[in-house]
Amino acid sequence: MSSGEEIPPRDPSRSEGLQRRAAGFAIFRGEGAPPAELAGAVAALGNFDGVHRGHRVLLDAACEEARKARPPRPAVALTFEPHPRAYFAPDQPMFRLTGPAAKEIAFAHYGLDGLIEQRFDASLASLSPAEFVESLLKRRLGLSGVVIGHDFHFGRGRSGTPAILTDLCAGADLACRIVPAVSLKPGQQPISSSGIRAALGAGAVTEANALLGYRWFVLGEVRHGEKRGRDLGFPTANLALDSCGLAHGIYAVRMRLADGSLRNGVASYGRRPTFDNGAPLLETYLFDFSGDLYGQTVGVEFIGFIRGEERFTSAEALVARMHVDAAEARAILAEDRVVSMLA
Numbered sequence: 001m002s003s004g005e006e007i008p009p010r011d012p013s014r015s016e017g018l019q020r021r022a023a024g025f026a027i028f029r030g031e032g033a034p035p036a037e038l039a040g041a042v043a044a045l046g047n048f049d050g051v052h053r054g055h056r057v058l059l060d061a062a063c064e065e066a067r068k069a070r071p072p073r074p075a076v077a078l079t080f081e082p083h084p085r086a087y088f089a090p091d092q093p094m095f096r097l098t099g100p101a102a103k104e105i106a107f108a109h110y111g112l113d114g115l116i117e118q119r120f121d122a123s124l125a126s127l128s129p130a131e132f133v134e135s136l137l138k139r140r141l142g143l144s145g146v147v148i149g150h151d152f153h154f155g156r157g158r159s160g161t162p163a164i165l166t167d168l169c170a171g172a173d174l175a176c177r178i179v180p181a182v183s184l185k186p187g188q189q190p191i192s193s194s195g196i197r198a199a200l201g202a203g204a205v206t207e208a209n210a211l212l213g214y215r216w217f218v219l220g221e222v223r224h225g226e227k228r229g230r231d232l233g234f235p236t237a238n239l240a241l242d243s244c245g246l247a248h249g250i251y252a253v254r255m256r257l258a259d260g261s262l263r264n265g266v267a268s269y270g271r272r273p274t275f276d277n278g279a280p281l282l283e284t285y286l287f288d289f290s291g292d293l294y295g296q297t298v299g300v301e302f303i304g305f306i307r308g309e310e311r312f313t314s315a316e317a318l319v320a321r322m323h324v325d326a327a328e329a330r331a332i333l334a335e336d337r338v339v340s341m342l343a
Contacts (some may be wrong), residue, residue, distance in 0.1 A: 001103065024294075025075075026114035027244035028105065033142055038114050042066040043078040043137075045152060050097035052147070053213040054191040060108045061179050062120040062147045064115075069175075073144050074113035075256040080120040087236065088122050090207060095197050095213075095245030099221070101219055105341050129160030130247050133168040133231035145175030152178075169337075193274070203247035203305040204246045204283035215254070215301035218244070218282070220326055222293040225283070226277060232319050234326075236283035237293045239300065244280065246302075246310040251331035256299040256342040263289055266322075266329035267300065287330065304332035 026032040034041070042061040048055050058075065058339040066075035086094050098106065100117070107115050113318035118124065118136070127136065132155045137143050147170065154160040160168075162178045181190035189195065193210050199208040199214065208216050220239035230236075237255065250271030255263050267284040284300055306328050 023307075024244075025104070025112070028114065029116070029117045029119075029161070031140075033140065034114075034116055035301075038074050038076055038116065039181040040077040040139075040140055040144040041074040041114070041116070042069065042147065043076050043116065043141070043143050044112075044147045045078045045154070046149060047083055048077060048079055048098075048103060048107075048194040048198050049083065050212055050216075051103055051110075052097075052193065052196060052211055053184070056110055056148055056213060057145050057182050058179050059107070059112060061110055061177055065145055065147060065175060065177060066218045069144065072297070073324040076114045076116050077103075077112055078118070078141070078143075078146075080118050080124070082120055084120050087125065094245040095195055095243055097193060097216065099219070101215065104216075104340075108163055109341055115249070126156055129155035129164050129167055131155075132160060133165065133172050137169075138172045138174060141331035142171065143174060145169075145177070147177045147179060150178060150180050154200055163195070189302050197245055201245045201247055203249050203308065205302045205305050209302075209338050213235050214341050215303060215336075217299050217301040217342060219297065219299050222284075222296050222298060224294060225281070226275075228272075232315060232322070234285045234319075234322055236268075236285050237298065239284075239298070241280065244282075247279070247305070247342075250306040250309075250325050250329075251302050252304040252306060252336075253303045254303060254333070255286060255342070256301075257293065258296040258298065262340070262343060263287070264330070264333045265289075266306070266326050267302075270309040273309060274315070285326070286324070301340060301342060303336045303338070304329075306332070 003041050010193050028033060028038055042065045044058040063075040065072040081100060083094060104115060137146065148162060148165060150162060152162055152224050171248040183190050196211050197210050218241055219307050221238045223240060225238040244267055251267050253265050253267040255265055257263060263286045267282055271278055271280055271281045282300065304324050
């Protein structure tokens with residue numbers, strides 16, 4: 001990985017301690033000042049869609065600045081909901097890599113003390129760069145410092161630049177650190193959320209996971225379907241994904257159940273052209289599992305792409321291919337060594 005910042009080796013205990021860390025992870029949404037445990041925080045600023053490897057450098061930098069402060073400060077992510085792009089263009093559906101709940105999991109996994117989420121509305125969008133720093137960062141949120149990426153823009157009309165933020169923070173007695181672009185290898189394009197969306201849109205899950213630094217996952221509630229999978233001998237847990245740009249096709253996956261267990265499986269995301277060509281749906285068949293998952297909130301991690309969506313001439317032809325897909329998924333899963341956010 002190439003950048004001006006070193007990414008430390010992953011601590012293998014992190015995934016095992018996820019629930020313990022999450023229990024002490026403070027979340028503040030709303031007006032006014034954050035709770036006492038987040039007072040004087042050092043904040044990494046951004047939308048953090050995907051919480052990818054480039055974002056992790058910002059988060060690690062915020063942790064570093066917070067720990068070396070005297071006295072030490074809490075390290076937080078400062079994000080905005082809805083995503084500014086969705087606010088300014090509500091009629092243009094946006095493929096979000098991580099919703100708010102998935103971001104919370106990632107922020108806790110990377111060792112932050114908390115999350116400050118501010119509503120992105122007309123009032124916030126109208127703030128000048130100076131008002132953004134003085135009114136929001138300094139007075140309302142009471143931050144002691146900020147960390148931003150090299151391309152961070154803020155304030156009315158995105159008129160604030162990293163250089164402007166540095167000057168404004170100096171005048172407001174706020175520490176400010178700018179993190180350079182991050183790429184996997186020297187000479188490659190910087191890691192970006194748009195690049196990861198493009199990879200997933202092409203079914204390139206392995207590439208997307210390499211850029212993310214973990215298995216891309218979605219969260220959702222298992223819903224009732226047409227029960228066709230059960231009739232075919234492949235009962236599925238079905239999730240509706242909102243504005244998902246994932247390529248339609250068959251994937252090797254792992255599902256985290258409500259009890260915390262991880263189960264291997266194979267999933268289809270698409271419109272089911274053999275039957276009804278309906279609205280896109282994620283249908284996951286779990287290996288060696290029987291049980292009722294309806295109503296449970298689960299997480300599905302995408303490990304590898306098997307093939308694109310196809311229309312078969314008969315249910316029998318589809319079932320024959322599903323057996324092949326399941327075998328390929330088992331082989332992919334047996335070789336998987338990518339970090340899990342859900343383990």
